[in-house]
Amino acid sequence: MSERHSDEPVDGRTDRRPAGELEASVLAALWAAGKALTPGAVRKELGGGLARTTVTTILTRLHAKGAVTRARSGRGYAYAPAQDSHGLTARRMHAELDKDADRGTVLARFVSDLSPADEQLLRSLLDDARPDGGDAGR
CATH class of the missing domain: 1.10.10.10 (Winged helix-like DNA-binding domain superfamily/Winged helix DNA-binding domain)
Known part of the structure; x- marks a missing residue:
């Protein structure tokens, strides 16, 4: 009996689409x-x-x-x-964040890998989301 690896197709097909x-x-x-x-x-x-x-x-x-x-x-x-494509991406980001108990470290690593332009965009979005108009902590 020949041995088959688990990643080889059972029926010989190789046209399977990537997951997702x-x-x-x-x-x-x-x-x-x-x-x-x-x-x-x-x-x-x-x-x-x-x-x-x-x-x-x-x-x-x-x-x-x-x-x-x-x-x-x-x-x-x-x-x-249920949402537009941007909402779905945000939902996936939340789901990934929820998988780790140390949210602070995950967020810190995420922010440290942002480009300067994305970091500025995130800062602007966070400032706009503050009820006081973004003056807190300045």
């Missing part, structure tokens, strides 16, 4: 549509190359992650993005 690419494609289709879509409509927007069950599975996973909302549509659901 399908989810990103489905979200892009939903954002482009600007309205809730059924799995069949999402499949059509993606060019029809995926099975409807695959699209349904991706949408179900995105719903479980809070990335899409769903509402009844006939016997199934129609899905819509």
